[in-house]
Amino acid sequence: DVKVTQSSRYLVKRTGEKVFLECVQDMDHENMFWYRQDPGLGLRLIYFSYDVKMKEKGDIPEGYSVSREKKERFSLILESASTNQTSMYLCASSNLPGKQETQYFGPGTRLLVL
Amino acid sequence: DAKTTQPPSMDCAEGRAANLPCNHSTISGNEYVYWYRQIHSQGPQYIIHGLKNNETNEMASLIITEDRKSSTLILPHATLRDTAVYYCIVTRSGAGSYQLTFGKGTKLSVIP
Numbered sequence: 001d002v003k004v005t006q007s008s009r010y011l012v013k014r015t016g017e018k019v020f021l022e023c024v025q026d027m028d029h030e031n032m033f034w035y036r037q038d039p040g041l042g043l044r045l046i047y048f049s050y051d052v053k054m055k056e057k058g059d060i061p062e063g064y065s066v067s068r069e070k071k072e073r074f075s076l077i078l079e080s081a082s083t084n085q086t087s088m089y090l091c092a093s094s095n096l097p098g099k100q101e102t103q104y105f106g107p108g109t110r111l112l113v114l
Numbered sequence: 115d116a117k118t119t120q121p122p123s124m125d126c127a128e129g130r131a132a133n134l135p136c137n138h139s140t141i142s143g144n145e146y147v148y149w150y151r152q153i154h155s156q157g158p159q160y161i162i163h164g165l166k167n168n169e170t171n172e173m174a175s176l177i178i179t180e181d182r183k184s185s186t187l188i189l190p191h192a193t194l195r196d197t198a199v200y201y202c203i204v205t206r207s208g209a210g211s212y213q214l215t216f217g218k219g220t221k222l223s224v225i226p
Contacts, residue, residue, distance in 0.1 A: 004157075043158070043216040090157050102148070103214055105157030 003027070004106035006091050012112045019078040021109055023091030032074035033092040033103065034058075034066060043090065049074055081113045118202045123221040126196075132189040134220050136202030139183045145206050147178060148214070149187045151198040158201065158216070161187065192224045 007022035025032065033048040035058075045058030047066040055066050063085060067075045074093075078085055088110050092103040119137040126132040138147065148163040162169055162176045164185070169176045175188040189196055201219040 042218065043214070092157075102160045102163065103158075104160060108155070108157045110155075 004091055004093055004104050006089075006106040006109050008109050009107060010110050010112075012114065013078075013081050014114050015082060017078075017081050017113075019081050019111065019113075021076040021078075021089055021091075021111070023074045023076070023093075023106055024072055025074075025093040025104070026072065027093065027104075028071065029093035029095055029104075030071075031094045031103075032068065033094075034064075034074065034076045035090045035092065036060070036087040037090055037108075038087050046076065081111075083113050085111065086113045087111060118204055118217055120200075120202055120217065120220045122218065123223070125223050125225055126189075126192045128194060128224050128226050129191055132192040132196065132222060132224070134187040134189075134200050134202075134222065135184065136187070137184045138202070138204045141182050141204050142206065145204050147176065147182075147185050148203040148205060149174070149176065150201045150203065150214075150216070151196075152201070152219075153195075153198040161200075192222075194224050194226065196222065197224045198222060 004025045013019050031050050034046045035043045037043050044060050046060055046064050047055055047058050049055045049068040052068055052071050065077045088108050090108045091106040094103045146163050146165050149161040150158040151161055152158045162171055162174050164176045164178055178185045199219040199221050201216050203214055
């Protein structure tokens with residue numbers, strides 16, 4: 001089974017802090033994704049990466065950056081956390097796109113910014 | 115990506131089949147139908163996907179109409195652990211089509 005793990009299930013940070021969210025997948029997947037999920041807004045894509053050291057902006061990249069130094073690890077960085085970044089953050093991974101593509105999600109990190 | 119329409123909520127008795135409908139009347143010929151579910155406070159879980167043929171796996175069956183404008187996800191013997199929000203997603207797979215767009219889904223409640 002594909003396993004996607006996230007470093008924390010719950011996190012509380014203060015406004016202005018730098019926050020690191022880590023994601024690791026164990027299936028040698030090429031693609032990795034970071035989403036945030038908010039009530040009434042569904043899942044929104046922040047960034048994705050289709051290879052080591054490669055990254056692409058999603059729909060809402062402002063206030064975030066990412067790092068992919070190794071294939072199995074994709075980090076989301078909040079440079080200066082703000083209260084409007086309080087959310088559920090979900091990491092996912094998938095194989096190279098071909099005829100079919102399936103994304104496997106981690107358990108999520110609930111971030112509260114005070 | 116094509117838009118999907120799902121009922122906001124459904125109930126199903128434990129042990130009975132749960133049939134979750136999805137309309138995707140503007141689906142294109144190269145777009146797949148995917149189903150995910152999200153149990154409360156967890157990440158979404160992939161269930162099944164298909165293009166035009168019916169599909170079955172250990173979790174569920176997917177029935178796609180011949181004109182591909184609608185589909186039904188079938189959980190053959192629903193259990194309490196199947197209570198979740200179920201998302202029907204239509205997406206074009208291939209290079210550059212990385213994003214999954216989740217709508218509001220159907221909240222399935224399995225009742226003892």
